[in-house]
Each structure stands twice: as C-alpha cells, then as structure tokens.
Amino acid sequence: MKPSLSRYLVAPLALAVLASSTLAHAQQKLDVLHWWTSQSERKAADALADALDRDDIQWRDAAIAGGAGIGAMKVLKSRLLSGRAPDVAQLIGPAIQEWAELGLLLELDNVSTQNGWSRAFFPTIWTLVRQRGHVVAVPVGIHRINTLFYQKRIFAELGLTPPRNWAEFERVADKLKRAGVIPLAQSSEPWQVATLFETLVLSESSPSFYRQLFTRGNEKLWFDPRVTRALERLRRLKQWMPDPIAERHWEGVARQLASGEVGMWVMGDWAKGELQTMGLTVDEQFGCMPVPGTADYHLYSVDTFVMLADDYGSQVQQEKLAQLAASPAVQARYNQIKGSVPVRRDADVNQMDSCARASWRTFNRGALVQAPSMTHRMASDEGLKDAIIAQLHRYFADEHIPASETQRRIAALARALGNRKSED
Numbered sequence: 282m283k284p285s286l287s288r289y290l291v292a293p294l295a296l297a298v299l300a301s302s303t304l305a306h307a308q309q310k311l312d313v314l315h316w317w318t319s320q321s322e323r324k325a326a327d328a329l330a331d332a333l334d335r336d337d338i339q340w341r342d343a344a345i346a347g348g349a350g351i352g353a354m355k356v357l358k359s360r361l362l363s364g365r366a367p368d369v370a371q372l373i374g375p376a377i378q379e380w381a382e383l384g385l386l387l388e389l390d391n392v393s394t395q396n397g398w399s400r401a402f403f404p405t406i407w408t409l410v411r412q413r414g415h416v417v418a419v420p421v422g423i424h425r426i427n428t429l430f431y432q433k434r435i436f437a438e439l440g441l442t443p444p445r446n447w448a449e450f451e452r453v454a455d456k457l458k459r460a461g462v463i464p465l466a467q468s469s470e471p472w473q474v475a476t477l478f479e480t481l482v483l484s485e486s487s488p489s490f491y492r493q494l495f496t497r498g499n500e501k502l503w504f505d506p507r508v509t510r511a512l513e514r515l516r517r518l519k520q521w522m523p524d525p526i527a528e529r530h531w532e533g534v535a536r537q538l539a540s541g542e543v544g545m546w547v548m549g550d551w552a553k554g555e556l557q558t559m560g561l562t563v564d565e566q567f568g569c570m571p572v573p574g575t576a577d578y579h580l581y582s583v584d585t586f587v588m589l590a591d592d593y594g595s596q597v598q599q600e601k602l603a604q605l606a607a608s609p610a611v612q613a614r615y616n617q618i619k620g621s622v623p624v625r626r627d628a629d630v631n632q633m634d635s636c637a638r639a640s641w642r643t644f645n646r647g648a649l650v651q652a653p654s655m656t657h658r659m660a661s662d663e664g665l666k667d668a669i670i671a672q673l674h675r676y677f678a679d680e681h682i683p684a685s686e687t688q689r690r691i692a693a694l695a696r697a698l699g700n701r702k703s704e705d
C-alpha cells in the first residue's frame with residue numbers, strides 16, 4: 282500500500298519538477314543572427330558561444346552567409362517584419378541608433394553600469410553603442426580596413442620590401458608581375474571593390490574629409506579632386522590584379538594569398554583571422570601593414586550585437602551574453618581569432634601580434650585619426666551605402682565610364698536620398 286501511495290504522490294511532483302526544469306531549460310537559449318560563416322568567423326563565434334555555454338545558455342546559431350552581411354541584413358529585416366525576430370543580431374553603425382529609436386532594442390544600462398563600460402570602452406565605441414543616453418548594443422571587436430597583406434615567402438624570395446607609399450607599391454607590383462605572381466588580389470564582388478575604394482579615398486585625403494564625404498548633406502564633396510584621384514587609382518590598380526577579375530568570396534581570396542598565387546591584398550583584418558585559421562602566422566608566412574598613405578589612420582568597422590526587445594522573455598540571457606562578450610577575457614580570446622582588436626582601453630597589448638598592436642594603438646589615438654567604414658556600415662545609412670557601392674562597381678567593371686561621371690552620379694544619388702530624408 283505504502284509504496285504505491287508514495288508513487289502516486291511522487292510521480293506528479295517529479296513530472297512537475299521535470300516540466301519546470303524543461304521549461305527553464307527551454308528558455309536558456311539565444312537565437313543569434315549574424316554573418317560569420319567563414320572558418321575563422323565561425324571559430325570566433327564559437328568562442329562567444331562557448332563562453333555562453335559555461336553559463337548554461339545555448340547559442341542557437343542563425344548564420345547567413347555572405348561577406349559584409351549583405352544577405353544577413355535582408356534576412357534580419359524580413360524576420361523582424363514577420364514577427365520572428367532573433368534574440369540577438371549583428372547590427373553595425375548608425376543602424377543601431379535608428380533601430381533603438383524605433384524601440385526595437387533592449388536597453389543594456391544595468392549591464393553597462395555594473396561592468397563599467399563607460400570607462401572601459403574607447404570613447405568612439407562608447408558613443409556608438411548609446412542612444413539618448415541608453416546603452417543599446419554590445420561591441421565585440423574593432424576591425425581595421427586599411428590593411429595591406431603581403432606574402433612573406435614571395436617577398437623574401439624576390440628580395441622585396443613591403444611598400445610604404447604608392448611609388449614603392451608600383452615598383453614592388455612590377456617585380457612581382459615579372460616573377461609571374463599576380464601582384465594585387467581583388468574580387469569583383471561589389472563590397473570588395475568598395476572596400477578598396479574607401480581605403481584609397483582615405484589615402485588621398487584625411488579622416489575628416491572621409492567622414493564628411495560619406496555623411497548626408499555633403500554631396501558637393503563628391504566633385505573634389507581627391508575623389509577623382511581615388512577613382513583613378515582604383516582603375517589604375519587593375520593592371521596589377523588578376524585578369525579577368527573573378528567574383529570570388531573573400532575567403533577564396535585569402536586562400537590565393539596563402540598559396541602564393543597573389544603577392545598583396547588590401548582587405549579588412551578579418552583576413553588575418555582567416556589566414557591564421559589556415560595555419561599561417563602573421564610576421565612568419567604573411568605580413569600586415571597599413572595601406573600606403575594611411576599609416577597614421579584607422580579606417581574602422583566595429584562588430585556589434587543588439588538584443589531585440591520582443592517580450593523580454595530572454596532578457597536575463599541577453600544581458601548575460603552582453604556582459605560576457607565585452608568582458609576582458611572573452612574580448613582577448615575572440616578578437617585574437619577574428620583578426621580584430623578589443624574595444625577596451627585596458628586591453629593587454631603584449632598579448633597581441635604586431636598587426637593587432639598597430640591597429641589598437643592607432644585607434645587609441647582618438648577620433649582625429651579614425652575614419653568610419655562606409656562599406657561596412659559605419660558611415661552612411663543602408664540606402665546611401667548601397668547606392669554608392671553600385672556606382673563604384675559599375676565604374677570598376679566598365680573602363681569607358683569616366684571618373685567624372687561616377688562622381689556626378691553619386692553626388693546626384695546622395696542629394697536625392699538626402700532630400701528624401703529631410704522631407705520625411
């Protein structure tokens with residue numbers, strides 16, 4: 282009699298406990314939408330997922346392939362509109378403020394205060410993650426776009442020194458070509474063309490000119506001779522690129538540099554992360570330096586996560602991810618894999634390789650040397666960015682289009698998009 286009674290009593294209790302623990306467990310998950318699908322990006326995302334896992338929260342991956350997040354942003358918007366917003370999303374640049382203004386983002390003020398973010402982050406980063414005094418995003422790493430990678434073995438074999446100015450670049454490129462190596466890697470993917478172009482604009486001008494050029498309301502600057510020179514250099518550099526220029530994923534281009542098929546490559550330092558994941562080490566198999574004319578500048582893109590507010594059902598877990606992602610230990614580990622540098626002023630430079638150290642130290646000099654990447658969403662809104670990139674791509678592909686026509690077209694688009702905004 283006794284055992285069966287206890288069975289009757291215990292069984293429902295056990296079921297209830299089981300049910301509640303299942304429920305609790307079901308809540309311990311975060312849906313994370315991002316565009317990190319290359320090998321190194323995957324590994325870097327896993328570093329964040331592992332940290333979360335140690336707190337018993339599962340990172341449910343919703344990665345959308347496509348360099349620079351072209352596809353991911355489309356998926357994110359459509360998921361949001363159809364009521365299936367992820368808990369966490371990679372969102373970069375001014376979009377953070379726009380989305381916060383719409384009330385879509387969870388405020389992270391408590392996490393920020395408890396972890397001293399206002400003092401820990403670089404001032405530029407601290408400004409970037411706030412809207413109307415509230416913290417609405419967690420920054421994970423700073424990428425440097427104006428990076429020139431070179432193949433050390435080939436440079437050593439040919440006795441070449443990495444170029445510090447464009448005249449040296451031409452000489453090095455010529456020697457590489459004569460030795461049967463493609464001097465400069467390039468893909469014709471529009472965002473990769475734009476990544477090179479914006480670096481050339483900075484090389485021809487300064488962070489303040491760059492900043493104004495890509496901001497609304499300054500369309501006249503598109504006629505500036507510094508833009509003409511950047512466009513002309515973009516076209517002239519084609520003589521050193523593969524012929525034809527294939528539309529290759531950036532990971533594929535990284536493999537070309539690794540194998541020695543190409544000698545140099547201008548790309549954001551996520552390329553360093555990818556080369557490392559292939560087993561190559563900076564300063565051994567490949568070198569990294571600022572693009573000619575940009576040594577004192579930092580053309581940056583900050584990878585950032587936002588937490589979608591929704592019904593606040595995942596708030597505890599979302600706050601945990603924010604706290605972990607910005608913590609010194611996770612910052613050091615994640616950025617080492619990703620190729621970027623910590624967003625923190627207290628980061629340990631002694632743990633960094635030469636490429637990261639130069640990036641972090643340059644960024645640390647402050648806003649006067651910093652230029653926000655247009656292509657990687659830090660400078661303009663999505664509409665203007667896409668319009669500029671489409672025109673640059675046309676100019677790059679069709680040698681018959683004069684620089685002046687591209688300047689005129691972009692200026693007109695910038696004016697039209699700017700006006701539309703002010704009429705709203």
Ligand code: GAL
Pocket residue numbers: 316317322347348349350424531549551582583584657
């Ligand atoms: C950038 C992003 C980087 C890297 C790169 C290539 O926009 O900030 O984290 O993933 O695209 O996809």
